[in-house]
Amino acid sequence: MMAPRGRGLSPENLEKAEAIIACYPEKRSGLVPLCHLAQSQDGYLTAEAMDDIARLCGVSAAEVRGTASFYDMLHLEPVGRYVVAVCTNIACMLGGAYTVLAHAEDRLGVRVGQTTNDGLFTLEEAECLAGCDRAVCVQVNHRFFGPVDEAGFDHLVEELVSGALDDTVPPHGVLSRVERSIGLEATAGEAAGRASAGGYGR
């Protein structure tokens, strides 16, 4: 087939991909790790990258897309620099998550699932983020903030825009990137520190 070749995995990532696949007895077991790799490259899974993954794992592109689509943390569409997820599960809901979410929609001018025109923010609604102790919990590129109220949300957005959080929140967060830059533990810890310093909520 003469499919147009867009941006697939870069040569370095292709090499990395081979190494990842070599860790598994079955090639197709490398599928999800490779999706993370592709997402760390482009922020989402491009059609070309999925094509590459299909070839590397010996499955069809439809299967790669089908598998990736199962996971909320894998994106099939381009996302903003910051993926902001507001938890609306029970603890956070009782803590006023729906008000925060409605406010977030207003503040960013997008609906859940959409990305701001400037490409900075993608807003998501999340199920329990395992941060119930600081409900309402908000996650930005896999970093936790909370408790967050409406004013706190505005403050968070301002800090993100101004670059004040650049050290702690990596762009286009995905697990492998976060892991590489600071690690999940540090992220949660630092965020907790900030939050308890009274940054974003009550």
Added chain:
Amino acid sequence: MVSEKAAPLAATERSSSDTPPAPPPDGVSLTIDGMAVTAPKGELVIEAAERAGVYIPRFCYHPRMAPVGMCRMCLVEVSSPRGPSLQPACYVQVSDGQEIATRSPAARKAQEGVLEFLLLNHPLDCPVCDKGGECPLQDQAMSHGPGETRFVEEKRHWAKPISLGPLVLLDRERCIQCARCTRFAEEVAGEPLIDFLSRGDRIEVAAFPELPFTSYFAGNTIQICPVGALTSPPYRFRSRPWDLEQVETTCTYCSVGCRVAMQSSAGKLVRLLGIDSEPVNQSWLCDRGRYGFEAVNAAGRLVEPLVRRDGELQPAAWHEALGFAAAGIRRAMSSGGGRSVGILGGARLANEDAYAWSKLARAVIGTDNVDAQLGDGLPAELVLGLPRATIEDAVTAKAVVCLAGDLHEELPVLHLRLRGAALQGVPVVEVSPVPTALSSLSYLVPYRPGYLLGAVRALLGEATSELPGTTAADVDAGRRGLADALDSSPEGEGVVVVLGRVSLAESAEQIAAAATLLSERWPAARFLPALRRANVLGALDLGLAPGVLPGRVLLEDGRAWFEDRWATELPAGGGLDAGGMLRAAACGELGALVLLGADPLADFPDRDLARSALETVPFILSIDVLANPSAQLADVVLPAAAHSERGGTTTNIEGRVTRLAQKVVPPGTARADWVIASELAERLGGDLGFDHLEGIWEEIEQLSPVHRGCTLGALVLRGGYDGVVVPVGAAPVRLGSPPSGWRADGVRPIDPMATPGIASADEQGAPLFAGASVPAGSDLSEALGPLDARSVRAGGAGTGEVPPGGNGSLGPAPAGEPPRPPLMGLSSGRFSAPETPRPDGYGVRLVTRRTLFDHGTLVQECTSLAGLAPNQLLRVHPKLVEQLGVRDGERVRARSPRGELVVPVLGDATVPSGVAVLALGAVPVDEPGAALLLDSAAQVVDLRVETLG
């Protein structure tokens, strides 16, 4: 609330006629709803229950695919040491002492709960849904659902329909996520182009963007979807199940001979569904077969005779046109005798037509110039003389050797069956110049065109001179594939060779020589011909080949018998084959050419020769269903009825004879080919002696050695639905009693949940009978006549199972019947391969094959298929593209000794260097294509590829 919950009608009916078989030795005993049942170890509970007459509701379970336990509709209570628990009957295997409750309060509650849940988001738009009236979801909602829903919220909405591929539409909100379609694509077709996308209530079946579901087998997903989520553009909104009529018949779009239910509404064919014929297609069809019926309804149908007046083809009355036709033939006969008439084609015909034309040619016209193949097949003596294998033999073989083109393109359902066998561990060794769709599962021995015989020698472990294109490692791989089979039998017992025309750019002599060698080294091996045209094997069996008489008999062997029976003198042998006829015509040696459903301009792999033959020969009579390019050059054109318009019988690659059923009436004044043959015979002063279709078959059965015992009775009654492989006794047949699971009146059981569209039409008053339409409720045996004694006599035993024999093992003729001429065998030394010119190092050697969809008349007359014909491309190794300094898709010039062609080039790493691939029929007939480069007389075709500059 629906209070009385009956199981779906057909299921009950089917179950009640089933009797549990005797317990197998390694069986287990269990109880199902309190009934003692024995079942073979490993059987699924749902299947054991079915045999015991207990119907368990289901959606995802399909008898031809592995279980997934996806829909939970089949939950039943299964006892265990820890007490009863709910388990999916389609996933759990029987075990000793198990107690199964399918209708206990807990099981019912679970089933009703699952149904209520499946219907939560279901639109219930049955009145506008194609599936309404034949829908397992509707049926089981009535029989196993709660009758009411507690869901009052807004249902899901989706844009509808979206297309998954060119021939599959999806209404996502109707999908119940049973994964039948996705499993079919992956498991059966091996083309996982669709998969589930997303999760929860947003889940949908999807193809990858820009990679649509283009599988040749896509239509099967529509057939097995248990709801109306998948629909086909040709059938969508065309009919309702209760408006359908149907017959069981055979697909004739290639020679696999898949069994189908052919359905019509208001006198027009609207749908074909695959029937689960165990020995042949096991319910699957390819899309060419499934949608090919559009050509029957096409605008391009010939509806009246045409004769050339003042240089123009103009409508004429039948008597006039037949008079013209006879006069043209008589003119040729009077100047050069019968042998100046050539009859080209015949693979389109039903068996009866082929016999009528064979008799017309030999007994009336007096010519042996007949050929059902168009220079793209194999010598008749090879095909008919080799011991024949069945598909069943191939898929259970110890090893399969493929010396054929790409079966995925040419005989798609045979490809599916072999793919299934390869997955089950049957080693498949392919000897092919380029990889095929099966190669990822096979041992591929590549070779450079012209060196097939050498490659086969090497495969046999014999010394060969150096083979360009084949490495020692390739040969080793091939031999590894054969090792087990040959270790257990050096004679090749259990080996099946699939034999076809590997490439049209390579002479048939090479293949014939290679096949002969294999049959000599492996005397116990069997051969399955892979010739693709509809009824080409039937036509050959009935003598439409030079030097061959009806019944797989050589002309000289059968001369006395047929001269006696036909009361006439037969012509001398040595008739011309297709290439010979065209060459003779081109140099003015033929006086008349009859094109019997043949379109040499489009199909003969040597365009220049075909054209000059048709332009030179003084008289052309074309008889066809569709107007085709060659018919434009004819002097008389006679319109023929399609198979679905007249019935008869057809023969597949195995030699399996099945009934063709009439479903609709021919357009205009089109007539059956045998009628045309009879009328012509009369005008030529002869008499074929036929006045009805069945009469012809009776004569065939009485005169043809290979058809002895294969009566019409055997073909319609009691297990004969899957046809009879001739010679009777060559493959096991069960005649006389319906196989277990069949209805007492001999009607084939159709699983209403596996292929819903057939069973429901049947229930609603369109019963499915092979080869005859019988009003609902009438007694079958009365309508079709009893099995007569002849039908079961030939095999020897008289009743029941006839043991497999081989070709020629007809057994002694019953007392009082004169012995028939012997079946032909393959005489050694009959075929030898001439020396192949060595590749010169500059050029590439051409491989030309056909594709399933092409620019031929048949596909182009099918609205749904026409656009699927691929574009013409010269595929070569990427290195050559680089050397030429061009980009993929850029046009280059390809020159052969015969002609030249400007064509886009594509680098394809699967094509070995030194080889180029170009499909035949990839352009309309009046545009330059592969046929310009081919030379029907050459051993191989070498190409020079150059840039245009």
